[in-house]
Amino acid sequence: MRRAVKAALLQLHSIVGLVLGLVLMLIGVTGAMMSFEDEILAGLNAGVMHVEPRSAPRLAPDELIARVHATSPGPIASLTLAHDPAAAARIRFARNEDRSRPSSLYVDPYDGHVLGHPVGEDFFWTVQRLHRWLLLSGDGKGYGRPITGIVAIGLIAMLISGLVLRWPHRPGSLKVWLKPHLQLHGRGLYRSLHSVVGTWVMLIYLVIVLSGLWWSFDWYRSGATWLFARSPAGSEPMKAKAQGGKARAERGEAVTAQLHLDRVWATFVQDRGDNFASARLTLPSGGEPTVRIRSWLTEAADGRRDEFRIDAATGAIVSRELYADKTTGERMLSRMFDIHRGAVLGWPGRLLFMLAALSMPLFGVTGLLLYLSRRRHQRMTQAAMGRLVPGE
Numbered sequence: 048m049r050r051a052v053k054a055a056l057l058q059l060h061s062i063v064g065l066v067l068g069l070v071l072m073l074i075g076v077t078g079a080m081m082s083f084e085d086e087i088l089a090g091l092n093a094g095v096m097h098v099e100p101r102s103a104p105r106l107a108p109d110e111l112i113a114r115v116h117a118t119s120p121g122p123i124a125s126l127t128l129a130h131d132p133a134a135a136a137r138i139r140f141a142r143n144e145d146r147s148r149p150s151s152l153y154v155d156p157y158d159g160h161v162l163g164h165p166v167g168e169d170f171f172w173t174v175q176r177l178h179r180w181l182l183l184s185g186d187g188k189g190y191g192r193p194i195t196g197i198v199a200i201g202l203i204a205m206l207i208s209g210l211v212l213r214w215p216h217r218p219g220s221l222k223v224w225l226k227p228h229l230q231l232h233g234r235g236l237y238r239s240l241h242s243v244v245g246t247w248v249m250l251i252y253l254v255i256v257l258s259g260l261w262w263s264f265d266w267y268r269s270g271a272t273w274l275f276a277r278s279p280a281g282s283e284p285m286k287a288k289a290q291g292g293k294a295r296a297e298r299g300e301a302v303t304a305q306l307h308l309d310r311v312w313a314t315f316v317q318d319r320g321d322n323f324a325s326a327r328l329t330l331p332s333g334g335e336p337t338v339r340i341r342s343w344l345t346e347a348a349d350g351r352r353d354e355f356r357i358d359a360a361t362g363a364i365v366s367r368e369l370y371a372d373k374t375t376g377e378r379m380l381s382r383m384f385d386i387h388r389g390a391v392l393g394w395p396g397r398l399l400f401m402l403a404a405l406s407m408p409l410f411g412v413t414g415l416l417l418y419l420s421r422r423r424h425q426r427m428t429q430a431a432m433g434r435l436v437p438g439e
Contacts, residue, residue: 053212060208061418067201068411070181074195075407077178078255082388082401084171095153095162100132105156108308108328111136114159119152124332126308128156129325131346135162141332146186148172179262187262196263199256206249206256213242234420241413248403251389255400258387275376306330310362311338315355318364323353336360344370349390350382 089096106114108126115123115138127137136156140149150169153162176182180191215223227243228235260267308328315326323342331337336359344351356365373381385391389400 056208056211060205060212061414063201063205063208064411064414065418067198067205068414070195070198071202072408072411073181074178074198075404077174078388079401079404080174081171081178082397082404088165088167088171091167092153092165095165096135097133098135098155098157098162101157103157105132106159108312111154111156111159112138112308115152115154115161118161121149122332123330125327125329127325127327128312130321130323131325134325192263196260196267199259199263202252202256206245206252209242209245210249213246234417237413237416237420241410241417244406244409248406251400251403254389255387255404258383261383261387272380275374275380277374277377306336306338306359307362308338308359311340311357311359314357314362314364315340315342318355318367319353337365350385352381 105128108128112123112126119138119140122141123138124141125139127139129136134156135153138152138154140152142148150164152164154160155162173182176186179195180186180189181194183189183191183194185191217223224246225243228239231239261271262268308330311328319342322344324344324346326340326342329339329341331339338357338359340355340357342353342355343349344353351370353370354366354368356367357363358365370378370381379386382391389396389398392399
């Protein structure tokens with residue numbers, strides 16, 4: 048019975064690996080490429096992301112946007128302001144009619160002088176679309192999103208079946224679990240690398256998959272929110288943005304013209320004071336004048352942030368979600384992206400998760416070599432059995 052179960056699991060493991068292997072390798076490599084995206088972009092664009100601090104006051108949001116519109120017309124999606132006096136303001140524009148995303152624009156917060164577009168941002172955006180949606184049309188609303196989710200579920204099946212298949216006779220020996228036999232050659236070496244390195248990264252892959260499903264399926268996100276949040280209020284989806292096209296752009300420009308971001312910013316600063324590193328004001332694309340503000344508590348790119356919704360007409364706070372008030376489960380949900388890439392452990396965690404993601408091609412190659420070797424062995428065995436004379 049044990050032999051039959053292992054044979055069935057080996058068949059399942061092989062089939063799933065052969066079907067999903069190429070996509071898994073692609074997702075792993077692209078994920079590793081984005082592990083230190085922020086640091087890479089900061090190094091490439093130091094000249095446009097930073098300014099010389101001055102004693103003069105920085106421009107108010109309305110004046111800053113007005114000066115940007117004078118040189119770069121187009122509907123603005125968000126404005127990011129930093130507490131650091133040496134940080135430039137960042138402008139992000141609304142998507143084009145073809146759903147493509149224009150490059151960000153950095154602006155001197157003291158005089159509104161345009162510093163330029165960041166180098167490398169379009170490249171990493173393409174890598175992200177490849178990682179999350181396989182570059183399929185529709186991005187998050189197309190077929191790429193559920194496909195990557197199904198691939199992630201397939202990886203869970205491979206992790207479980209792989210663990211059962213390699214369960215040793217001495218499970219209490221760390222040496223058996225963790226030491227590869229590099230002195231072997233051919234099939235023995237492939238099996239050792241495949242199983243031992245797989246043991247090293249198994250828990251990391253499980254964390255990556257379980258957190259990655261957060262963006263793949265709405266039912267998974269709703270279930271996680273129901274399980275870990277205190278109330279379903281935090282799981283309410285944002286109102287759908289108006290779809291691309293000329294009408295969307297016209298609505299966006301009209302709403303922007305009616306907004307009083309100075310009033311919104313004054314309310315936010317009065318509430319938070321200096322207790323933020325950067326804040327992103329996301330302008331509404333519909334007809335309601337509610338501005339969403341996400342304020343990060345540290346300069347590190349992590350999920351520790353507060354979130355506000357402020358009525359631009361009155362300056363009243365519509366809703367407030369403070370990171371300090373969240374339960375442990377709610378904090379985990381708010382930092383799902385950091386869990387996904389290992390950032391909750393700092394840069395060592397991101398490095399560890401990056402190396403684990405980069406090892407995905409190793410499993411694809413060694414798994415394929417093991418499959419071909421097994422098929423060749425089966426053909427040789429069948430040929431030898433066919434040459435036997437009955438009765439001998």
